[in-house]
Amino acid sequence: MKARTVEYSQITMTILMLPEHANARGNVHGGEIMKVMDNAAGVVAHRHARSPVVTVRVDELEFLYPIRIGNLLICHAKMTFVGRSSMEIFVEVSVEDLSVDEPPKTALTAYFTFVAIDEHGKPQPAPALELVGETECRLHAEGEQRYLSYKERGKKKMVTEVPVCSVNAK
Numbered sequence: 001m002k003a004r005t006v007e008y009s010q011i012t013m014t015i016l017m018l019p020e021h022a023n024a025r026g027n028v029h030g031g032e033i034m035k036v037m038d039n040a041a042g043v044v045a046h047r048h049a050r051s052p053v054v055t056v057r058v059d060e061l062e063f064l065y066p067i068r069i070g071n072l073l074i075c076h077a078k079m080t081f082v083g084r085s086s087m088e089i090f091v092e093v094s095v096e097d098l099s100v101d102e103p104p105k106t107a108l109t110a111y112f113t114f115v116a117i118d119e120h121g122k123p124q125p126a127p128a129l130e131l132v133g134e135t136e137c138r139l140h141a142e143g144e145q146r147y148l149s150y151k152e153r154g155k156k157k158m159v160t161e162v163p164v165c166s167v168n169a170k
Contacts, residue, residue, distance in 0.1 A: 003128040006136055009048040010078035013040050017071045028067040040077040041089040041112035048079055049116035049126040061110040072096040081143025085116050085123035088143040
C-alpha cells in the first residue's frame, strides 16, 4: 500500500449559513457546525484510505468565535496522523462576514479520528502518511501522542472496571 501525502486528501468546503442552520438569536447551532466538520473530516479519511470509514472520536473541539446567519463558513480539513487503521484529521472552521471587508476569523477547531473499515465493518489497514516538511512532522508527532494517550486511557478503563456483583437473596 503506497503512502499518501497530507496534500493528497486535504479539502476545503465553504457553506453559506442560512436560517435553517441557526437558533432564534441568529447564531448557528454548534451541532450544525460539528456536522459540517465531521463530513469534511470523513471525506479526508475516505479519500486517504480509499475505503469506507467511521468516526470514532472527536478531540479538543473548541468554539472560538460565533457564526451567524449570512456568514460564510470555511471548513479546512487535513490528515495529521495515521496509525494502522486509524486516521486523525485536523479540522479548522473559519467564518467570513460577507458584509465587511475583513479577513475570515477562526471560529473553531477539532481533531477527528476515523477508522478505515472493510466490507464487513471490521478495521482494515490505512495507507501510511508521507510527511513533507517540519510542520507536518510536528503535527504527526502531536497526533501520535494523542493516539497513544487515548490507547493508554482505554487500557486503564479495562483494568479499573468494577465487576458487577449480585447478591443472592435468602
